[in-house]
Every structure is written in structure tokens, then in C-alpha cells.
Amino acid sequence: MDRKGFLRVLGGGVVLAAGLGAVAVWRGAGMPQEATAAWREAGTEQDVRRFALAHALLAPNPHNMQPWIADLGTDGQIGLRLDMQRLLPATDPFGRQILMGAGAFLELLAMAAAARGYRAEIGLFPDGAPGERLDAKRFALVRLIQDAAVAPDPLFANVPSRRTDRRGYDLGRPIGPEDAAALAAAAGGTLRFGLAGATDPRVEAIRAIAREAWRIELATAATMMESMHVLRVGGAEIDRHRDGISITDPLLFTLMKLGMFDRSAAPAIDSAAMRKQVADFDAITAATPGYFWIVSDGNSRAQQIAAGRAFARVALAGVSRGLVMHPNEQSLQEYPEVATQYRAIHALIGAGGTVQMLARVGALPAGTAVAEPAPRRGLPALLGTEKMTG
Numbered sequence: 075m076d077r078k079g080f081l082r083v084l085g086g087g088v089v090l091a092a093g094l095g096a097v098a099v100w101r102g103a104g105m106p107q108e109a110t111a112a113w114r115e116a117g118t119e120q121d122v123r124r125f126a127l128a129h130a131l132l133a134p135n136p137h138n139m140q141p142w143i144a145d146l147g148t149d150g151q152i153g154l155r156l157d158m159q160r161l162l163p164a165t166d167p168f169g170r171q172i173l174m175g176a177g178a179f180l181e182l183l184a185m186a187a188a189a190r191g192y193r194a195e196i197g198l199f200p201d202g203a204p205g206e207r208l209d210a211k212r213f214a215l216v217r218l219i220q221d222a223a224v225a226p227d228p229l230f231a232n233v234p235s236r237r238t239d240r241r242g243y244d245l246g247r248p249i250g251p252e253d254a255a256a257l258a259a260a261a262g263g264t265l266r267f268g269l270a271g272a273t274d275p276r277v278e279a280i281r282a283i284a285r286e287a288w289r290i291e292l293a294t295a296a297t298m299m300e301s302m303h304v305l306r307v308g309g310a311e312i313d314r315h316r317d318g319i320s321i322t323d324p325l326l327f328t329l330m331k332l333g334m335f336d337r338s339a340a341p342a343i344d345s346a347a348m349r350k351q352v353a354d355f356d357a358i359t360a361a362t363p364g365y366f367w368i369v370s371d372g373n374s375r376a377q378q379i380a381a382g383r384a385f386a387r388v389a390l391a392g393v394s395r396g397l398v399m400h401p402n403e404q405s406l407q408e409y410p411e412v413a414t415q416y417r418a419i420h421a422l423i424g425a426g427g428t429v430q431m432l433a434r435v436g437a438l439p440a441g442t443a444v445a446e447p448a449p450r451r452g453l454p455a456l457l458g459t460e461k462m463t464g
């Protein structure tokens with residue numbers, strides 16, 4: 075189908091779906107409970123290494139690819155590698171964001187170990203750090219050492235309720251100095267943490283950059299297709315993969331069931347589907363009372379991991395303050411089409427360093443239900459002990 079065809083079909087599909095008794099088709103669009111079981115089961119693991127990993131895999135990570143492989147072959151140790159089939163070469167050509175996700179994973183792992191009275195001694199890149207591209211060598215070797223002196227981390231209790239929330243936030247609940255102080259404290263001192271609340275003129279400047287970078291990601295075939303390939307539309311697909319970008323929108327699900335949602339080509343930027351994507355992002359961007367960012371002085375592999383660790387802590391600290399967040403990495407990405415926005419955001423908030431994280435932050439409007447958790451593949455996938463099906 076050509077791009078114009080996609081537009082016509084999307085428009086026509088609304089009518090057609092209604093005509094076909096869409097309610098019946100729509101059933102099955104929603105998030106299946108099995109796909110999110112990992113969130114409820116993490117605390118039930120007895121063995122300390124499994125307990126730590128069951129929490130680590132709840133870490134925020136780009137496109138929810140969960141590209142982690144754990145090896146429990148040596149007692150008391152956890153070897154960790156990246157699954158090279160689960161990287162995002164178009165949006166994340168150098169694997170910077172993937173390593174931030176690995177950092178968030180390590181942070182949650184260490185917190186979970188501490189909750190059980192174990193100190194996690196984390197050795198980064200025991201076989202050598204990757205060069206310009208990521209590799210399949212271990213990114214960390216963790217030793218868990220029982221230690222009566224290890225202090226449990228109060229942020230650990232927030233792990234099951236942390237969410238990435240991509241909805242509009244309450245502009246009547248500004249992000250104030252107390253929020254900023256709590257989030258900065260959680261980030262720790264090794265990286266620079268910054269935050270702009272609604273009265274800060276930088277908020278409007280960031281909004282403009284974020285919008286444009288989002289539009290470019292949609293309009294660039296390689297980055298758009300990278301997302302299209304990991305769209306999981308409706309309950310059955312979400313449950314089968316338990317990764318990627320979950321779509322529970324009944325209309326899109328219905329079109330998919332009717333064979334009218336073409337994922338083999340990027341729709342044109344001026345198509346109805348894309349215009350809706352842009353309009354939705356504009357709306358949530360307008361409903362953003364603040365942004366925060368994490369900046370490292372250099373951009374080494376260890377600093378990328380550290381930035382991910384800091385981000386995980388900030389997100390957990392947000393839960394305690396009733397705040398949710400939504401990373402907007404588009405302008406921080408390193409593919410050429412977005413170079414102008416990369417320069418603009420660095421000029422605005424980078425202060426000579428590398429902006430590793432930029433995220434919306436705010437509170438949900440009163441009465442809004444907490445978002446459902448994002449799917450997780452669970453421990454068997456992480457340990458490579460999954461039963462093969464089909």
C-alpha cells in the first residue's frame with residue numbers, strides 16, 4: 075500500500091470498523107495480565123540472585139527492548155551481557171541509551187540485593203569496554219556479598235509502582251524547589267542534574283526543540299521503521315513478545331485485525347496517522363510543567379552507565395513525591411537528521427557536557443488512574459531458560 079493509501083484506509087477504517095460491529099473486534103486490544111506478571115512476582119523469589127535480577131528487569135530501558143542476558147554459572151556472581159539482537163541502531167547508533175538502560179538495571183539490582191542484606195560489588199566491563207559500537211562482551215560482573223553494614227535503600231519500595239507515563243500532566247501542580255531538591259539528591263553527585271519548572275523560560279525552549287526532534291524521528295524512515303518493527307498491537311502480540319512499544323488503542327487494534335494497518339513501510343509525515351502522532355505529542359508537550367536533565371562531563375561508557383543509574387534513582391524519587399516522568403530522548407540522539415536539535419539542546423542545558431537524559435516531569439491530573447505497567451519478559455528470558463514454544 076502506498077502512503078496515501080494508508081491515509082485513506084485509516085480514515086475509511088473508522089467507518090468500516092464501526093460498520094463491522096467493532097466492539098467485538100476491539101475486545102482483545104488491552105494489556106494482558108500475564109505480560110505484566112513480572113511486576114507482581116519479583117518479590118516472591120527466594121534465591122538472592124534471582125530476587126535481585128527479578129527487580130533489575132523492571133528497570134526503565136529504551137523502547138522496552140530489555141536487551142539483557144544474565145549468567146548465574148558461578149556461585150555468588152552474576153555475569154551480564156547485552157543481547158545484540160535487541161539493540162536500536164537507528165535511534166541509538168552508539169548504544170548510549172542501551173547502556174543507560176543497563177545502568178538502570180544495575181541500580182535496581184543493587185537496591186534489591188541491599189534489601190536482602192547483600193552488597194553488590196559491580197565491576198564494569200570486566201572484558202574491556204566497547205568501542206564506538208556495543209559488543210557482546212560482559213558489561214558487568216556483579217558479586218553479591220553478604221554484609222551486615224549494607225543499608226537498605228528507601229527508594230527500593232517504589233520499584234513496583236514506577237512507570238513511564240506519556241500522558242499530559244497537571245499544569246496546576248508546578249514543579250517546585252522541593253521537588254527539584256529531592257530529585258537532585260536522588261541523582262547523586264557524580265553527574266550534573268538540572269531541572270526547569272514552569273516559570274523557567276527554558277521550558278518553552280525545550281518544548282520547541284522536543285517537538286521538532288519528535289517530528290524528525292517520525293519523518294526519518296530508518297528511525298520510524300525501527301519503532302514500527304517493535305510495535306506490539308493488542309493483547310495477543312503484547313503477550314507473545316512482552317517487549318517493545320505496546321499499543322492498546324482499540325481503533326488501531328481493529329484496523330490491524332482487519333489487515334488495514336500496514337507496518338511494512340513508514341507512513342508519510344503528512345498522513346492522517348502521522349499528523350495524529352505529531353498532534354498528540356504537541357498536546358502532551360504543552361501539558362508539561364517541567365523538564366529535568368542529567369549531564370555528564372564526558373561521554374564514556376562508564377558515564378553512560380552512571381547516567382542510567384542516576385536516572386533510575388530520580389524516577390524512583392519521583393514516585394515518593396507523586397511525580398511521573400517521560401524521557402524525551404529524541405533531541406539527544408546521534409543520527410545525522412537530528413543534529414540541529416542535538417546542538418540546540420546542548421547549547422541550552424548541556425554546559426559543555428553530554429546531555430544523557432531529558433525527561434518531562436509532572437503529576438497526573440487529579441483522579442487519573444496510575445498507568446498499567448509496561449510488559450516484561452521475565453526471569454526465564456533473562457536467564458535464557460525460556461521454554462521454546464510453537
Ligand SMILES: Cc1cc2nc3c(=O)[nH]c(=O)nc-3n(C[C@H](O)[C@H](O)[C@H](O)COP(=O)(O)O)c2cc1C
Pocket residue numbers: 132133134135136137138171172174175178236237238239240318400401402403404447448
Ligand atoms: C535511556 C532511556 C531513553 C528513553 N527514551 C524514551 C523516549 O525517548 N520516549 C519514551 O516515550 N520513552 C523513553 N524511555 C522510556 C522507555 O520507553 C520505558 O522505560 C520502557 O518502555 C519501559 O517502560 P517502563 O519505564 O514504564 O517500565 C527511555 C528510557 C530510557 C532508560
